[in-house]
Amino acid sequence: MQKETLCLGLLSLGPRSGYEIKQMFEGPLSDFYSLSFGTIYPTLNSLQADKYVSCKQHSQSKKPDKKVYTITKKGMELMKDNLLGDASSYIRSGNFGDQIKSEFFLLLLFSKYIPNETMNTVLNERVLYLRQKLEQFKYDGPVPGNLDAIRNEKSVSFIRGLASALIETGLNYMEKNRHLLKKKIN
Amino acid sequence: MQKETLCLGLLSLGPRSGYEIKQMFEGPLSDFYSLSFGTIYPTLNSLQADKYVSCKQHSQSKKPDKKVYTITKKGMELMKDNLLGDASSYIRSGNFGDQIKSEFFLLLLFSKYIPNETMNTVLNERVLYLRQKLEQFKYDGPVPGNLDAIRNEKSVSFIRGLASALIETGLNYMEKNRHLLKKKIN
DNA sequence: CGTATATATATCAGATTGATATATATAATC
DNA sequence: GATTATATATATCAATCTGATATATATACG
Numbered sequence: 009m010q011k012e013t014l015c016l017g018l019l020s021l022g023p024r025s026g027y028e029i030k031q032m033f034e035g036p037l038s039d040f041y042s043l044s045f046g047t048i049y050p051t052l053n054s055l056q057a058d059k060y061v062s063c064k065q066h067s068q069s070k071k072p073d074k075k076v077y078t079i080t081k082k083g084m085e086l087m088k089d090n091l092l093g094d095a096s097s098y099i100r101s102g103n104f105g106d107q108i109k110s111e112f113f114l115l116l117l118f119s120k121y122i123p124n125e126t127m128n129t130v131l132n133e134r135v136l137y138l139r140q141k142l143e144q145f146k147y148d149g150p151v152p153g154n155l156d157a158i159r160n161e162k163s164v165s166f167i168r169g170l171a172s173a174l175i176e177t178g179l180n181y182m183e184k185n186r187h188l189l190k191k192k193i194n
Numbered sequence: 195m196q197k198e199t200l201c202l203g204l205l206s207l208g209p210r211s212g213y214e215i216k217q218m219f220e221g222p223l224s225d226f227y228s229l230s231f232g233t234i235y236p237t238l239n240s241l242q243a244d245k246y247v248s249c250k251q252h253s254q255s256k257k258p259d260k261k262v263y264t265i266t267k268k269g270m271e272l273m274k275d276n277l278l279g280d281a282s283s284y285i286r287s288g289n290f291g292d293q294i295k296s297e298f299f300l301l302l303l304f305s306k307y308i309p310n311e312t313m314n315t316v317l318n319e320r321v322l323y324l325r326q327k328l329e330q331f332k333y334d335g336p337v338p339g340n341l342d343a344i345r346n347e348k349s350v351s352f353i354r355g356l357a358s359a360l361i362e363t364g365l366n367y368m369e370k371n372r373h374l375l376k377k378k379i380n
Numbered sequence: 381c382g383t384a385t386a387t388a389t390a391t392c393a394g395a396t397t398g399a400t401a402t403a404t405a406t407a408a409t410c
Numbered sequence: 411g412a413t414t415a416t417a418t419a420t421a422t423c424a425a426t427c428t429g430a431t432a433t434a435t436a437t438a439c440g
Contacts, residue, residue: 009300009301020307041300045389045428074389091307092309095313098301104298110293117353118203126282136290177359178359181356185352189348231420382440395427399425405417410412
């Protein structure tokens with residue numbers, strides 16, 4: 009999916025600044041996708057130049073102006089067209105996997121070269137992290153205003169349920185099988 | 195983890211060409227990490243220049259020479275040092291998540307803008323793909339020679355078991371809950 | 381009262397990918 | 411028997427993206 013389509017999709021949930029879009033990537037989307045500021049800001053500028061979004065500057069006392077972008081009718085159309093195209097090429101491509109870079113799995117893979125004690129800490133920290141993630145995905149209380157819209161998307165309930173189930177499976181597996189990674193001699 | 199450490203780690207399983215290292219990334223490692231040719235070949239050249247690997251050219255009738263790289267004692271030491279450093283900074287960083295770019299989850303997220311029929315195909319193809327993956331992870335028969343070493347790593351049994359459990363959970367969840375994604379009206 | 385973190389945009393060097401070039405063998409399809 | 415597609419094998423590079431840095435201020439913490 010192009011960065012343009014992705015930004016338009018997020019703006020379809022409501023007007024946002026570039027900073028707030030980044031917060032979505034660092035918050036609820038962090039486990040599925042991310043874009044850096046270096047991609048987000050230029051993308052918003054080009055979307056604005058082509059009238060796919062409009063922009064209102066909210067001057068804030070001495071902080072840089074907050075530029076709040078709103079998706080236009082033209083932008084909504086481009087987004088829907090692109091999403092249909094993306095779904096179609098996803099189907100045609102035959103490539104249904106995700107792109108993953110996992111430092112954790114690389115450390116596991118080469119664990120025989122890493123002291124037992126160190127690997128133990130790696131696994132402990134990963135377990136702690138996953139427990140936190142699980143709580144986050146199950147948490148149903150209030151969230152900051154700019155993250156509220158994405159939270160209330162119906163598809164997000166589906167995704168959160170899936171993520172919770174996957175993390176629970178992962179935690180159970182790791183607790184039952186981590187002894188398999190221990191080396192006899194260091 | 196630096197590309198150098200990763201290539202050395204894979205060469206520690208046995209001598210390989212750049213092409214064969216790429217095959218490892220496209221095969222058994224594809225769900226955890228990947229590097230492109232544009233990264234692998236220059237990395238091998240620089241590792242060779244610094245004597246972390248040695249290289250034997252196998253001239254093949256009219257195909258480009260196959261350059262088979264072997265990790266040196268110096269290379270083994272660098273790899274172990276780097277792995278210990280990587281594990282330590284993984285622990286210190288506090289960042290235990292994986293880097294993921296999932297076209298599938300983006301399509302789910304924006305599924306309300308995509309026709310039911312199209313999303314149905316997307317989900318069907320993803321399910322088919324996951325079933326294939328599951329078979330691959332559970333398959334215990336023979337594999338091509340250059341992928342044999344990684345297959346026989348003890349840590350890989352752990353990883354394959356984990357992957358299988360996760361995919362099974364994902365498949366079950368999707369089959370039970372995919373109706374939640376349907377829109378009433380298109 | 382200094383330090384750390386949060387808000388907010390912008391830029392850019394450096395790293396990485398994805399595509400392409402080159403050359404041949406082999407398998408599949410028609 | 412001819413054509414097409416796929417696999418082997420390395421190399422290069424434009425286009426893209428990230429991660430770091432610059433700039434400026436507010437707020438919370440001890």
